[in-house]
């Protein structure tokens with residue numbers, strides 16, 4: 659059980675809005691709950707008293723941040739179990755790199771990469787998210803025990819994705835996206851990035867709901883690095899309070915932030931020679947972003963390293979509690 663006493667069995671767990679899957683009228687109540695004391699999470703058990711921590715397992719040879727490290731199933735499974743042991747609330751398993759310029763992986767290869775890992779982690783009791791743009795991969799992953807779909811294309815890459823999510827009644831992370839990695843920087847043109855990302859996410863959320871997805875199961879993500887340059891990423895991080903409130907929706911959606919090890923952090927921290935900081939060398943800065951994002955009320959952070967980020971969300975929960983108490 660979580661510190662909040664939530665239902666723990668897979669499939670009956672509450673989604674991001676903490677409501678049952680049949681509650682179609684329900685709107686997300688995603689805000690962190692500063693009035694409650696943050697409690698340490700248990701492996702695989704989402705804990706809504708603070709911002710959740712999603713640990714990343716990239717089963718790819720070429721992800722920009724950790725490509726190749728977890729390509730073998732045994733290594734990926736061991737890594738996922740370690741992230742859960744460290745307290746990750748969700749383990750996000752993906753088999754297709756989205757680094758800038760990446761070409762698509764054939765579906766058979768994506769399935770070969772992720773299915774043994776998802777099957778093993780779910781069987782071990784982990785709360786597993788499948789990071790895929792393909793409806794068929796999502797469908798097979800959910801049948802194998804995944805509890806959540808993380809679609810970096812927000813449903814744009816595969817028109818069948820929303821139907822799969824709707825039928826399964828699981829939480830659905832919808833990332834802001836404009837096109838595949840092979841040409842995404844050509845799409846990084848904005849007049850007002852925050853407004854345009856909100857508008858486009860709103861359209862994606864409406865399309866998902868029209869396909870039957872329960873609005874209470876939708877989580878939105880500004881899509882840092884996806885058709886965005888550094889200045890766009892920083893503008894979005896500086897406006898996190900606006901990301902969850904989408905045009906045409908009265909209530910806010912929970913927000914996920916995935917800044918971990920992204921290039922714009924390495925560039926900010928470049929040395930005097932202009933050389934960007936390495937991906938691993940950006941981990942402390944990722945923790946700083948996690949603390950700020952969690953203090954701003956985001957629902958979840960997606961990270962490569964759990965312990966420091968877990969400390970950051972616990973500090974942020976206590977910080978929010980103090981802010982809510984108004985100095986008393």
Ligand code: PMM
Nearest residue numbers: 721722723756831833879881882916
């Ligand atoms: N970024 C990556 C992969 N999956 N999922 C969501 N929801 N949001 C993201 O920004 C996101 C993602 C690419 O980063 P990685 O190669 O380090 O996993």
